[in-house]
Amino acid sequence: MFSKTCEYALRALIYIAQQSKNEGRVGIKDISKSINSPEHFIAKILQDLSRKGFVQSAKGPNGGFYMDQKNRDVSIADIVKEIDGDKLFTGCGLGLEQCSETHPCPLHDQFKSIRQNLRIMLETSKIQAFVDDLDLSVTYLKN
Structure with a gap:
């Protein structure tokens, strides 16, 4: 029903929302492993979704992807x-x-x-x- 890109995006966003509900951030490796997706593919998807405002990202040692309440209400x-x-x-x-x-x-x-x-x-x-x-x-x- 959904494209593979859409399936991975939905699973990743749900996982990120769950992991970041207490101010946490999650890296690509953890996301990929936790939703059974190819790391490179999910990285590309999340980069695009970050540009479009569906998820936020931070660089650095405490970096990763996260979602605020506004994004969890999407x-x-x-x-x-x-x-x-x-x-x-x-x-x-x-x-x-x-x-x-x-x-x-x-x-x-x-x-x-x-x-x-x-x-x-x-x-x-x-x-x-x-x-x-x-x-x-x-x-x-x-x-």
Whole structure:
């Protein structure tokens, strides 16, 4: 459903939010190991997300990535749109460019409601809620 870049970004942001909730910072090696992602790939993703304001970074011996409360209140939908665009929320289920209300594909009506439900779910899902679930051991980030 999400691109690999988006999957890694979501897992990394959730992990960083959890680790930095008490003013901590986390390095690329720890992030990569903790979410099962290639170190170089996640470094590139986080560099981009840092430039876009989704996560902060600090250099030096006590450096690393961290998130403030404002970032923990970001919706999953905002992150998905930034990385994968809004095709998940607007695109055709069969990938047709001309699919529309007046020119629907065979899946149009059924997929439209799925897209709407998915959009609502991701817009109402905040990073902080996932951190809370991890802290309660209700969910996990690593296989």
